[in-house]
Amino acid sequence: MDQVTAESLKEEMEIFSVSYEDDAVLDKMVEQCICNRLEANEMVNEWVAFSSTKKGLKLTINTLQQFEHEVLNKRSQSKPSSRKDEAYNRPMDIHTIQELIKAEEEDDDLLDSYSTPAKGSQKRALTTPEHPRSKRSAALLPSPSLLLSPASFSPSATPSQKYSQRGAKGEVVVTFGAVQGTRWVGRKDPGAGVQVELLEGPENSLCCSYKFMFQRLRDVHNVLAEKIEDLGKSLISHFKIEELSCAP
Structure with a gap:
């Protein structure tokens, strides 16, 4: 970072045709650049943007104080948060993660010691099981090699009580065959000689009993x-x- 001087600020302001009240204004701007770690061009750019929003505000000591309060102070307050975000977003190794976990556990232990009554830490140990098995599959299957079989995903259900107590199960509902004790009788003339024949040939007709399905x-x-x-x-x-x- 180059050292900011009154001459460098004056050169930058001449580019934008910015007029100032006296040399005390330049000294105040140099002080603000040092406190907020700004270059001369950055300082002038910030002032031009600020003055344009205020309808061409003149550069004086009072307006510089207003500029510092509304712009520079907010700029300095926003920087630590960005640095904090960068610290959280950067990749961490296993040692850094372990240190963070240990620090959190120490904080919890400190808070637990002041609680009434004191209680132990409720955090689970961050360890990886050697043979992870679900409780459901462990109860159903004796072998760990069958964890992904259909039996581990199929629920066990008992048959319905109505189904187990149904009647006429396995019996024939309707049958077809010869009917005993049936004779043909004409309505008008009994001796008309009514003869019953098959409508189709014997190959397309039923010749024996069968179960109605x-x-x-x-x-x-x-x-x-x-x-x-x-x-x-x-x-x-x-x-x-x-x-x-x-x-x-």
Whole structure:
């Protein structure tokens, strides 16, 4: 940092055409530069910026005191905080971190000694476990090598009581086969010779009993409705019926 003199300040002020009251003003500005560690150009730049905000303030002893109070003092107060931030932001080695931790523990011990009643430090020891294991996985799995298996993430649940006590489990709901004791009787003429035949060939017809695989009523409805529609279309095409109607 170069030494600030009245001549250097005078040269800088001539650049901006700044007029001053007398030489006492230059001496005061030199004093302010030394106290605030400012160069001559920095000092003049600060003053020009300050005077422009005050609508062209004249450079006198009184205005310099106002300038020092509003600008220079705030500038000097903001510097320690920035230095403190730089101290916290710079990288630290392991020894520096250990020293900081030790200093914090000593401060806590000092505060605990003045408390009523005195209590010990509640900080946990900053140590790394040799074999870290979660409590949940340790209870479920005997081997540490299975910590990331699906069993460690799947919750154990008991089956529902309604499910375990349900009735008709494993039984056949609906069956298809021969019906015993059924005979065909005509309404008008018993001797008309009604003969029941298969609609389709024997290869497409059911010839033996089978289990109906649908237990939900909605599924049964959908399957039977589809069969009825297919049967209706076959009757319409076979007998050349224009439209089917429901019987009263």
